[in-house]
Amino acid sequence: MQKSRFVLIGNPENRRVHFFQEALQQAGQDAALIIPYLSILNGECELPDVLRDGDTLRIESPGENFAVEKKILSLGGLENASGLEDERGRIYHPRLWFQGFSKLMTSIAQQAGNVSWFNHPDDIVSMFNKPLCKYTLPALTLPSLPVISSYDEFFAYAELQAYSRFFIKLNSSSSASGIVAYEHNKRNGKEQAHSTVEIVHGLDGERYYNSLKIKKYTAKKEIRNILNFLFTEGAMVESWIPKAKHEDSSYDLRVVGIAGQRRHAIARLSRGPMTNLHLGNQRCAVDELELSTSTWQEIDTLVEKTMQAFPRSLYAGLDILLPRNGKSPVLLEANAFGDLLPNLLHNAENTYLAEINAVLERQRLAYA
Amino acid sequence: MKHYFEYQDSKSYKFWQVEIEANTLNVKYGKIGTAGQEKISSFDTPEKAQKEMEKLISEKTKKGYVEKTDASAKKVARRIGVSYDEAEEGKTLLEKVTAFLDSAQATEVESLVIAAWEEAYDCGPQESLDLMIANPGKLPQLKELFVGDMDSEECEISWITQADYTKLFAAFPSLERLHIKGSKDLILSSHPLTHEHLKALTIECGGLPKDVIEKIATAQLPNLEYLQLYIGVDEYGFDGKIDDLRPFMQKGLFPKLKHLGLVDSEFANEIATEIAQASVLEQLETLDLSMGTLSDDGGRALLESSKIAGLKKLDLHYHYLSNDMIKEFKKLSILVDVTDQQDLEDEWRYPAVTE
Numbered sequence: 079m080q081k082s083r084f085v086l087i088g089n090p091e092n093r094r095v096h097f098f099q100e101a102l103q104q105a106g107q108d109a110a111l112i113i114p115y116l117s118i119l120n121g122e123c124e125l126p127d128v129l130r131d132g133d134t135l136r137i138e139s140p141g142e143n144f145a146v147e148k149k150i151l152s153l154g155g156l157e158n159a160s161g162l163e164d165e166r167g168r169i170y171h172p173r174l175w176f177q178g179f180s181k182l183m184t185s186i187a188q189q190a191g192n193v194s195w196f197n198h199p200d201d202i203v204s205m206f207n208k209p210l211c212k213y214t215l216p217a218l219t220l221p222s223l224p225v226i227s228s229y230d231e232f233f234a235y236a237e238l239q240a241y242s243r244f245f246i247k248l249n250s251s252s253s254a255s256g257i258v259a260y261e262h263n264k265r266n267g268k269e270q271a272h273s274t275v276e277i278v279h280g281l282d283g284e285r286y287y288n289s290l291k292i293k294k295y296t297a298k299k300e301i302r303n304i305l306n307f308l309f310t311e312g313a314m315v316e317s318w319i320p321k322a323k324h325e326d327s328s329y330d331l332r333v334v335g336i337a338g339q340r341r342h343a344i345a346r347l348s349r350g351p352m353t354n355l356h357l358g359n360q361r362c363a364v365d366e367l368e369l370s371t372s373t374w375q376e377i378d379t380l381v382e383k384t385m386q387a388f389p390r391s392l393y394a395g396l397d398i399l400l401p402r403n404g405k406s407p408v409l410l411e412a413n414a415f416g417d418l419l420p421n422l423l424h425n426a427e428n429t430y431l432a433e434i435n436a437v438l439e440r441q442r443l444a445y446a
Numbered sequence: 447m448k449h450y451f452e453y454q455d456s457k458s459y460k461f462w463q464v465e466i467e468a469n470t471l472n473v474k475y476g477k478i479g480t481a482g483q484e485k486i487s488s489f490d491t492p493e494k495a496q497k498e499m500e501k502l503i504s505e506k507t508k509k510g511y512v513e514k515t516d517a518s519a520k521k522v523a524r525r526i527g528v529s530y531d532e533a534e535e536g537k538t539l540l541e542k543v544t545a546f547l548d549s550a551q552a553t554e555v556e557s558l559v560i561a562a563w564e565e566a567y568d569c570g571p572q573e574s575l576d577l578m579i580a581n582p583g584k585l586p587q588l589k590e591l592f593v594g595d596m597d598s599e600e601c602e603i604s605w606i607t608q609a610d611y612t613k614l615f616a617a618f619p620s621l622e623r624l625h626i627k628g629s630k631d632l633i634l635s636s637h638p639l640t641h642e643h644l645k646a647l648t649i650e651c652g653g654l655p656k657d658v659i660e661k662i663a664t665a666q667l668p669n670l671e672y673l674q675l676y677i678g679v680d681e682y683g684f685d686g687k688i689d690d691l692r693p694f695m696q697k698g699l700f701p702k703l704k705h706l707g708l709v710d711s712e713f714a715n716e717i718a719t720e721i722a723q724a725s726v727l728e729q730l731e732t733l734d735l736s737m738g739t740l741s742d743d744g745g746r747a748l749l750e751s752s753k754i755a756g757l758k759k760l761d762l763h764y765h766y767l768s769n770d771m772i773k774e775f776k777k778l779s780i781l782v783d784v785t786d787q788q789d790l791e792d793e794w795r796y797p798a799v800t801e
Contacts (some may be wrong), residue, residue, distance in 0.1 A: 167795025240534055253796070263605055265568040270602060276795070287795045296681075320530060320599040325477065328599045350598060356796060358789070368462070368475065368509070371501060372487075402599065403529040404485050 082194070082441055084110035084434075085129065087118065087186065088138030089146060094418060095138060101430035105438065115140050119149035119182070125189040134437055136196040137186065139415035140179070141252075147175070154178025167287040169256060169275070172311045176206065176250040194440075196433060198390035202414040205394060206250045209314050211412055214387050218380055218409040223315045229305040232315065236262050243318035245351075246308055252413055255288045256308055259318060259351035260301070271295045272351050275304050290357055292350050318351070319408070322400040324367055329353060330410065331364065331398040333381055334417050334429050337436040340381040342417075342424045373400070377407050384412055392440075393417055393433050449503060451511035452478065462506055469495045473502070474523070484525050522554045522587070527561025530600065539563035543574040547584045557590040557623075566596065567605035570631055575609050579617040588618055594627030594650075604652030604682035608632035615641045622646065623672075629683050634658050639665035646672035648707075652682030659686050663693035670700040674707035674734065677717075688716050695724035707734030707761070714738030714765075715747075722751035734761040736783070741766040749774055764788065 084102060088095045090112050099109050117123035129135070140146050144164040152159035154174035162170060183199035204210055212219045223244075226232045236242050242264060248256035258273040276289035277300060286307055295301050305313075321328040327347035332355075334342040345362040346353035353359055369377075377398060384396055395416015399408045417429040427435060448465040461482065462475040469492045476482025489495040507513075526542050539560070546552055563571050571593055578585060591614075594606050606628025612635045615621070622645045626632065629651035644667050649658065654677050662675070673694070678684045691708060693699055706726060708717050718735055727733065733754075735744070745767045748754055757780050764786040767775070775782045 165795075241530055261567075261602060263567045263602075264565075265607075268605075290796050291789075318599075323483065323597065323599075326597075328597060365509075368506075370473075371505065372498070403531060404487075405531075 083108070083130065083133050084136065085113065085133045085193075086110045086136045086138055087113045087115060088136075089116075089140060089143040090114050092138070092142055093420075094415075097418075097420065097428075097430050098136065098138070101428065101434050104431055105434045107434065107438075110136070115143070115146045115182075116149065118186070119146065119153070125186065126191060129190055129193055131192040133193045134196070134441075135190060135193045137183075137199060137202060137414075139418075140182075141415075150178040150182060151175055152178065153181050165285075165287075167276075167289070169286040169288060172248050172251055172256060176312075179203070179206070179250075194437075195390060196392045196437065197388075197394070197414050201388040201391040205388065205391075205412045205414040206252070208247060208249050208411055211409075212314075215384060215409060218383060220316050220319065220408055220410075223317070226313075226315055227309050229302040229309065232305060232309070233262075235315075236260070237264070241317065245316045245318050246305060246313050247316065248308055249312040249314055252415065253288070254352050254354040254357060256311070256313070257352060258304060258308065260305075261318070268296065269298060269301055271301045271304065273304060274352065274357070275308075277304055292352060292357065319399060320402040321353075322367075322402050324362060327360070328402075329362065329367070329400075331377070331396075331400065331407075332416065332419070333377065333396045333398055334393060334419065334424075334432075335381040335385045335396060336393045336429070336432050337440070338382060338385045340378050341432055342419055342422050342429050343377075344419060344422055369400075373407070380407050380409055384409055388412070392436055393429070395419075449499075449513060451503075451506050451513050453506075453509065453511045462511055464499050464502060466492075466495055466499050468492050471495050471499055471502075482523065482525075522551070523557040523559070524551060524555045525559040525561055525595070527559075527595070528564050529562065533564035537564070539571055539574045540577065543577055547577065547581055552584050553586055555585060556587045557592075558585070558588060559592040559595050561594075562596040562600045566594070566601040566607060566628070568607065570607040570609040572609040575611070575614065579613045582617045585618070588621060590623040590625075591618075591621060592625040592627070595625075596627070602652075603628065603650075604630070604678075606630060606651075610636065612636045615639065615644075619643060624648070625650065627651065629653060629655055629658065629678075632658060634661045635665075639667070641665075641667055643669055645669050645702075646674075648672075648674040650674075650676045651678055652676075653678035653680060653684035654686070655683050656686040656690055659690045663690070663699070667700055669702055671702050672705040673700065673703060674705070674709065676709055677711035677713075677738070679712050688713060688720065691717065692720070695721050695726050697725035697728050699726070701729075703729060705732040705734065706730055707732075707736070709734055709737045711735075711738040714740040715744035718744030719747040722747040722753070724753075727751070727753035727756060730756075731758040732761065733757055733759075736761045737764045739766060742768050742771050745771045745775070749778075754778070755780065759783070 086098055095112060102110055113123055148159045148162055151171055151174055154177035156171055156174045180203045183203045187199040212222055242262040244260045246258040246260060254274045256275060258271050260271045262269050272292050272294050274289055276287040276293050278285045321330055324347060327349055329345045329347045330353050332344050332346060333340055343364045345364055345367055346355055347360040347362050355361055381396060395413040397410040399410050419429055451462045453460050461478050465472045469489045471487050473485045474482050526546055528537050528539050560571060607630050608628045610633040620643055622643055625648040627650045639661055654675055711717055714735055718740060740762055759781040761783045763783045766788050772784045775784050
């Protein structure tokens with residue numbers, strides 16, 4: 079029998095690709111065939127020509143490559159996408175990006191033929207779609223709030239609530255891109271919003287950027303502007319539940335589920351409302367948190383149920399909130415590319431090696 | 447039945463305590479010296495609670511926790527608060543404080559922490575505070591009081607509404623440590639502040655009002671050893687100037703003062719420059735200028751001061767000092783905390799799909 083070949087679709091220059099090749103070597107496997115996103119998007123590469131039956135195909139993040147971003151936007155229906163300027167961190171049309179990305183995934187799934195997947199393209203699209211995740215896993219996520227289309231509508235809603243603290247998140251994004259932590263003080267009518275969105279007023283209108291420095295907005299005009307941008311692109315509202323605390327910081331967990339099980343986990347500490355590690359927040363070993371056995375059991379169940387909802391996916395990076403009041407863990411989001419946790423080992427494997435070994439195990443079982 | 451454990455390594459010094467009462471486990475844990483956090487879990491039967499307790503104890507023991515029987519190490523601490531969902535259900539701090547004062551535990555409590563209360567952005571803890579003030583006999587052991595122990599996950603610090611503490615000082619003459627978080631509507635005392643036994647005073651806020659600063663600067667606190675003031679920014683209530691802080695830089699204002707913290711300031715450089723030459727350094731063990739906008743200007747003034755050498759510790763964490771200056775501070779013979787350097791770069795935008 080011919081040995082299954084590993085194939086990866088990604089941006090070849092990206093560190094994720096290097097980590098994967100390194101892990102393959104550690105596992106005693108041949109290097110993967112790399113298919114650049116760009117060559118697929120340019121039509122230079124037809125998948126049926128390069129893929130063989132029985133290949134094991136991994137789809138990596140298309141991020142951090144502006145040429146790829148433009149092509150995806152164009153696929154999503156943006157005219158003149160090729161003329162966009164490469165401004166680091168600029169948020170361009172998230173709604174169209176997601177449309178393009180979904181189309182790309184669908185076409186990869188259709189063209190790939192008889193391969194086996196790390197994560198199936200359909201699942202990747204589903205995980206990116208936050209409202210869909212919530213709809214699929216209602217018992218594990220925060221309760222759904224009304225779908226809102228503008229700041230004014232949102233404010234009218236917020237004013238009526240007893241608890242007036244919310245997160246507003248783009249429907250399909252990652253890396254804390256397009257997120258606002260909003261609070262309203264009913265006593266004096268003041269509002270405040272912490273956000274990774276930085277707004278720049280230009281002659282040609284507003285431009286929006288992802289900022290590593292969390293911005294704080296207190297002017298209604300600015301808050302309205304940012305929320306209207308997010309709602310126009312498609313955003314959902316969630317209650318802001320106080321997160322558990324470790325020493326002087328609050329935290330949530332990034333847990334990687336692989337082959338249905340909880341594997342790598344790390345706590346992300348923050349003194350502000352957002353915990354993502356690339357925002358300069360500290361990571362902390364989960365042992366330090368001293369969670370009880372029963373909490374770990376609840377987390378395990380949550381991971382297992384989430385992975386069951388994506389049966390064609392080998393792995394996902396789950397963001398899990400532990401409510402401060404001791405209630406059950408909550409799934410914030412599932413990230414199909416959420417396994418980039420360099421140097422974090424579980425059972426002596428990093429995430430990439432653990433995934434590869436899980437694939438090899440799956441193959442052994444299939445041929446046994 | 448209560449079991450008390452402690453854990454110590456180079457990074458942490460913490461406690462963990464479990465108490466069983468019928469089918470309920472009450473677990474408290476945290477840094478030693480703080481009241482810590484509390485988690486109460488109920489089980490179907492006392493046997494199940496007992497089993498869970500044994501399991502927890504064995505987990506802690508494996509991690510290196512050591513059971514201590516020394517009761518002197520234990521402070522009887524209590525934390526009372528209203529979580530956001532309790533607030534939604536209509537629970538109030540006043541209810542909780544009322545019930546606590548009537549409990550047997552109140553008579554033993556040395557350390558009391560008031561955490562969050564309902565709609566802290568709208569109303570202060572005045573009624574609860576007044577109830578305690580009216581019933582000092584129910585808290586005969588009270589030595590330490592922290593009012594407003596909540597973080598940005600619960601209430602924006604500059605929105606925390608505080609209360610009038612005037613009558614607290616006379617009602618609790620044995621109080622040793624007072625920590626107040628939030629400065630909106632805060633009145634420390636409406637007449638001159640005097641207290642014989644107060645050893646530690648912390649006001650933690652987004653902006654410290656001038657009248658509170660003045661009240662402390664003119665207070666008679668003969669036993670004060672520890673003073674920590676969050677100066678903050680004018681947007682959140684700070685309406686003073688460097689002049690208002692000068693009294694704290696005079697030796698002898700508080701004869702026993704060993705720790706002075708003038709932290710979280712937008713003019714940390716000015717404070718550093720003035721205090722570097724100030725007589726108060728002669729009596730201090732610790733000077734804390736952390737969490738502000740200290741940069742090399744202020745750092746230079748401190749390094750050039752002849753008085754710094756007399757300190758035991760200089761806390762400058764969260765700062766904008768350059769790498770070169772950090773190195774110079776590390777050469778000093780005293781303990782200097784220069785961790786948590788803030789980003790001096792301007793490259794702060796990031797592409798979205800990175801994580």
